[in-house]
Amino acid sequence: MSGGVEHRGSTPAEAVLAPFRKDGGRALMLGHVHPDADVLGTLLALGLALEGRGWSVAYGGPHAAPGALGFLPGIERYGRLAEVGGPxxxxxxxxxxxxxxxxGLIDQARRAARLxxxxxxxxxNRRYADVNWLxxxxxxxxxxxxxxxxxxxAPLTPPIATNLxxxxHTDTGSFRYSNVTARTFRTAAALVAAGAEPALVSESLYERRAPDALRWLGESLARVEVSDAGRLAWLALPAGAVPETFVESEELVNYPRSIATVRVACLFRERGGEVKVSLRGKGDVDVQRIAAQFGGGGHRSAAGCTVPGPVAAAMRAVLAAARAALAEARPGAPR
Ligand SMILES: [Mn+2]
Known part of the structure; x- marks a missing residue:
């Protein structure tokens, strides 16, 4: 799958730009499982920009967009794809x-798309494409x-700006995480100048709970456990404990993360025979390395994996790996 062009850095190289330079064409914007705002917002932003230049654009992936992101401009274009179509x-x-x-949609896309x-x-990132910009x-x-x-x-229209x-906003935890840089704010400022409305985005993301959601939140938070002198905290939700749609619409792992002393926070969600694990790190623990031990991935401070159930067995395995990571990490207060 390798052998394609690889480009690294903050500015796109000509190899990255060239496929999008012509006026008019056919493009597929292909998402991944359980799409979040970063994948959906970027696929829609690029797709809408291409549509503005006369392209015909198809959008979709293995799962539909979550209802909570129904406010993204153009989201009605995105849906679950059984087949990618083409060419x-x-x-x-x-x-x-x-x-x-x-x-499996990538295999269809390789047959249907020239690039x-x-x-x-x-x-x-596995560098699996013809052109890989990382x-x-x-x-x-x-x-x-x-x-x-x-x-x-490409003109930054208000719908494009709102998507980006x-x-x-979501990948930085509302501009709060350690991945935020001056560049993040410069980009955000340009997007607001182009028509993105910060208050509207915040309200759409965080202030549209159903009344029942607060009861489910209470049920969930009552399950938070803290150990290892406050450095490890987790929240385990056995299958059926709270509705799946509620869990999908909340970043529940942020609650154990919010404890002052915590350096590794975990969320365990059992469904089917599997347990979905979300990991968050504060300070010098690299949670991506914990997730990688179970075939997962992500970033240094935010990662995830899926492990076999039941939830008690998943917790034993992942918490043991988290404790090992805590023992390896430099001592000192969380940053
Ligand atoms: Mn992202």
């Missing part, structure tokens, strides 16, 4: 480190697609 001049994957996260482009900020310094793929559209001279602003 396409180019198929684009954003924020997708591993092509297996398309659940596959991979745009991503994950350090563990910027591990970017807080979100949203920052990269902003640079791409600037380099192409939301992508950056």
């Amino acid at each position: 396409f001049d180019v198929a684009v994957l954003t924020d997708c480190p591993n092509p297996q996260r398309t659940e 596959i482009v991979n745009i991503d900020h994950h350090p563990d 910027d591990v310094e970017a807080a979100a793929t949203g920052e990269m697609v902003y640079e791409l559209l600037e380099a192409l001279g 602003f939301t992508a950056i």
Whole structure:
């Protein structure tokens, strides 16, 4: 799968720009499993920019967009794809480190598209495309697609700006995480100037809970456990404990993360025979290395994996790995 062009850094090279330079063409914007705002916002932003230049663009992936992101402009274009269709001049994957996260759609895309482009900020990206643009310094793929559209001279319409602003907003925890840089704010400022509305995005993301959601939140938070002198905290949700749609719409792992002394926070969600694990690190623990031990991936401070159930067995295995990571990490207060 390797052998394609690889470009690293914050500015797109000509090899990255060339596929999008012509006026008119056919493109596929291909998402991954359980799409979040970074993948959806970037696929929509790039797709809308191409549509503005006369392209015909198809959008979709193995799962539909979550209802909570229904406010993203153009989201009605995105849906679950059984087949990718085609033919396409180019198929684009954003924020997708591993092509297996398309659940097989990548294989159809390779047959249907003349060129596959991979745009991503994950350090563990597999470089699976014909053109691979990787910027591990970017807080979100949203920052990269902003640079791409600037380099192409594409107009930043309010719908495009809102998609990219939301992508950056969510991947930075509302501009709070350690991945935030001066560049993040410069990009966000340009997007707000172009029509993204920060208050509207925040309200759409965080203030649209159903009344029942607070009861489910209470049920969930009552399950938080803390150990290892406060350095390890987790929240385990056995199958059926709270509705799946509620869990999908909340970043529950942020609650154990919010404890002052915590350096590794975990969320365990049992469904089917599997347990989905979300990991967050504060300070000097690299949670990507914990996730990688179980076939998962992500970033230094935010990673995930899926391990076999039941939830008690998953917790034993992952918490043991987390304790080992804590023991290895430099002593000292969390940053
Ligand atoms: Mn991302």
